[in-house]
Amino acid sequence: MPKLMELEVNGKRYPVKYPPDTPLLYVLRDELGLTGTKYGCGEGQCGACTVLLGGAPRRSCQIPVAAAAGRSITTIEGLEKNGQLHPVQQAFLDAGAFQCAYCTSGMIMSSVGLLKTNPNPSRADIVQGLQGNICRCGTHPRIIDAVLNAAKVSKEQAR
């Protein structure tokens, strides 16, 4: 049965009425129109649907909407602030770290989550942190470079 819940996405509150076990991904995309979060497998295997839930990267296809209600959700659309890209977005842009770019939203969200807990990651940390994200075009080396660069820039900005 559909249930009325409140989602907090990118700092805004939205009432939504959905069966509580509906994956968060579908509510974000189909109800809220936040289509930057992608469907890649629906099985938690590819990372294309990654969002931040309470600041941590999570596969939105595996999170029942009821479990996300009342917690802070950040999607790719919520990273840009006042026309200023997030350092990770900017780093991906600078590195040209995409080809078809369908995985890019998920890669960026996973990387933002990674840098929150590990602001100074090694290459190996990034490989470990992004192991659950699939890029079928094979842009992995540029993605690693972008995350390293984003970490560097973030540190400089924080100084």
Next chain:
Amino acid sequence: MSNHAARSKEKFVPEPERFEFRAAPIHKFELARRDFFHLLGAGIAIFASSKNASGAQELAPQSKSFHKEDLPEDISAWLHIGEDGVVTGFTGKAEIGQNIRTSLAQTIADELHVLFESVRMVTADTTLSPFDAGTFGSRSTPTMTPQFRRVAAAARQLLVAEAAKQWNVAPTGLVVTDAKITDPASGRSARYAELAKGKTLSQVLPAEDHTTPAAQWTIAGKEIAKVNARTFVTGAHQYTPDLRPPGMLYGKVLRPPSFGATIASYDDGAAKTHSGAVIVRDGDFIGAAAPTVAEAQEALNAIKVTWKEVPQISNRELFSYLKKNGVPGSAKHNPIKEGSLEDGYSHAAHRLDAAYTVEYIAHAPLEPRAALAQWGEGKLTVWTGTQRPFAVRDELAAVVHLPESSVRVIVPDMGSAYGGKHTSDAALEATRLARASGHPVKLVWTREEEFTWAYFRPAGLIEVKSAIDVDGKLTAWEFDNYHAGMSGIDTPYVVANQRIEYHAVPLLLRSGSYRGLAATANHFARETHIDALARVAQIDPLAFRLKNLSDIRMRAVLEAAAKSFGWPGRKSQKGRGFGLAIGNEKGSYVATCAEIAVDQQSGAVKVVRIVEAFECGAIINPDGLRNQVVGAIIQGLGGALFEVIQFENGKITNPHFANYRVPRFRDVPEIEAILIDRKDLASAGAGETPIMAIAPAIGNAIFDATSVRLNTLPLAPKGVKA
């Protein structure tokens, strides 16, 4: 003249997509020229007609069962310069991540002498773009680049002539820079936008033109970032699955339990009574459309249907099936025969025979097949991720009994394809549901549907028989390919006596194009076999290849890769090995060196380092090219080491990323891509050839490390034990 020389003299024809579903005839270009200006506003337009465009149209392979249509007769490319100075290039090619939106705009800006930022591309829209057979066969660059260059040159000349006329001077003295024409004698100048103002000037490409040679390019040949890159890092770009017009319903399809299953009984009474979904049954198609995916699925779940299934073979019987069921392939140059094999074997110092197998693999593009179909005023518009929008349009038109001019197919920049999106499946399904429901319907395949109901790279069995003389020169070469396909079947090695034959096998699983088509299979067999021959001859694999190669471009990439790799390499640890492989296809050349490490306990194979040299003529965008080459290497790791579609009795048994392993971050080695820029040669495509040599290079490195010769793709899904 030998067969080989005769073949090489013929016009290049992209490999027939042998398993492709046949497209209905494509002939008409329905947008009249007056409509063109109505749509785009006044300005100047240049049209390239296929009669005079160099490199011209995609040719339909003649003797193969691909397109039956004649060559398109009409316009093949065009360009519009608006009153605002905005330049628009139109192409039927689709952007699938290969970066064509950027590289074609570079070519136009370069030749037209305008800023790169003022050029935009309209791609793969059957109403706006000229006809195009499809975005495949690495053809976007070699066909579209020369056409746009000629069109842009003609536009520039037309504008110069217009300025000369206005100023009453000779056009020869005028100078063009940054969309501005200047008369140095008088100091007068005029911008393109001013010259285009109030005009509806159109011209078909003149027979004569003057395009700029690669050595003088200023915008082409440079690293320019992907044009709409910002929309990808913000999530703003809308792929087909992201479209949501008002009133849209979601479509779902009830799939049969196995391939070839037919409906035995059907009852949708309960489903129709209890759900608000629109249910369609049309032959063996059963689908539903509803306001949410869940409701559509519930409606399908309520349908009572039983199926009649047919017994089918599994992976276990695959290669014996291929061998047993081969019939001579009907291609033009099949078999290829040169010299006398008897002579070849009589001069042999060593003979070597071996068989190689290649499993079915999936493309698994991250954006699954998807379509949005919308009806309005008797017309159908479909947005879909396809590599062949015009073929999809025609198939839709035939199914819904509309003229082609009433169907429009638009391809949003795609979440890639790798040869896997040539068919109309999702578009047809969405269209059926949209027509029945009276609403726009979006249908996005699940990952499981994608792994099951899309098509695969064909499996293959390849048998090689060969001989070398005392000097290690090839004297005989026999190559029998069952089912995998003919792309890359020719050997680049000099061998006087050869027989190369393709054996067609009735389709087992639905099969079609893949990145490089059969070239991945043929290169794997050939380059593994060459390595084995080098070992028999006790000659270094690099020296052995050079001894048997005459093609200068082939030798150049091989030498470049080997040098940078430090061939033959020095083993730092136990379990390390080095391998190399080469290939050429579709006008480009590749050589790949691999270093691998085999875990002494588990036997797991880790690719440590790849050095690949690639040459595709004049490079248009080195940054985009590097992305393609590195991407092909990484994608190729999967097919080389672990990708395999498991099937049994008409079912795919591993239709998930959890059990169909694709390359991930941990699999990625250190990669060096060497790009050889040949400004003296026409630009060839780069989407496919860079994937061809990766698997044999890795297999040869495994042999070097372990003395175990692996003749199967994937090589070592469970590791290798010495």
